[in-house]
Amino acid sequence: MNLGQLKQLRTTAFMTGLLASAITISACQQQQEPEPSLEDSINAEESVPMSADPADPSDTVVETDDASLNEVEDDTVANVNTGLTQMTYLCSPELKVEATYKDETNQVVIGTDKGTVTLAQTNEGSNPEVFEVASAMDGGEGFTQWRVAHEERETGVMRTAGADESNVNTYECKTNK
Template sequence: MSLELLKQLRTSVALTGLLAGALTISACQQQSEPEAGMEGVSTEESVPMSAEPAEPSDVVVNTEDASLNEVEDDTVASVNSGVTQILYLCSPELKVDATYKEETNQVVVATDMGTVTLNQTNEGTNPEVFEVATSIDGGQGFTQWRVAHEARDTGVMRTAGTDEANVDTFECNKVS
């Protein structure tokens, strides 16, 4: 081989190496995608990747204690003291959900037939007698709820529509 041929070969290898290096470097660089021909198509922005967390890890703790008056002004609380809810299963088949309101001497009786609010009509505690001058479905008639024992374990509901001679009676037991 001649010396000139070796010089040309060396120059070709060097140029090829430089070209390969340039291609490698340009391939690693981010390039934007070509613009779409249609308007209104959203393009995706390139976001550089980072090893930093997305959210700051600094935690801010407020060490100032709010005064009682500040909390009192912002706080609304309701306490259902004197309200007891008991579920009864009755015979003939009926489910009674009774909510006793001690302060107003009332019971709200909810059944599949309807819901009524009854007022206590006696001073006694055994049995407690609650009545209202409407039928259980809210129509004309009456509904009476008698509940016995201090724990209100058993109850009897009597209800009638316009024909007060035709009274439906249900014997109920508290569900444990």
């Protein structure tokens, strides 16, 4: 081999190496993928998992048979709450009293955080009205008394005791208007 061919071979080898390097480098570079267009999204079919269970029926059943009066009257109970008055009192020492007056039966239902009792009226007067029951507020042994004054039942006094009736708790109450 002569010197001219050797230079030409060296140039060819150099150029081939350079071309191979360029191809390798371009192959390793990350290229951006084109973003999917709206048409591609529309044409793509999405797979939706299916259940083997049947769908719930959406049919509405309407009963058209009218019940007779005899069938209805056995199942129907109507209460008319006339003569009921509900009032809230704030008492000292601190106590909240919910009172439901049943004027027709001369009773009052007293509810507190200590319990609920139904008291019967023990006097004929209307000022003060006196209600009593032979049990404590928690339903145990003792007594509870409720005295309410004024025509509007604006103020009240509650006395209650447990089994030890000598230890009486007294609360002075006013309506929460």
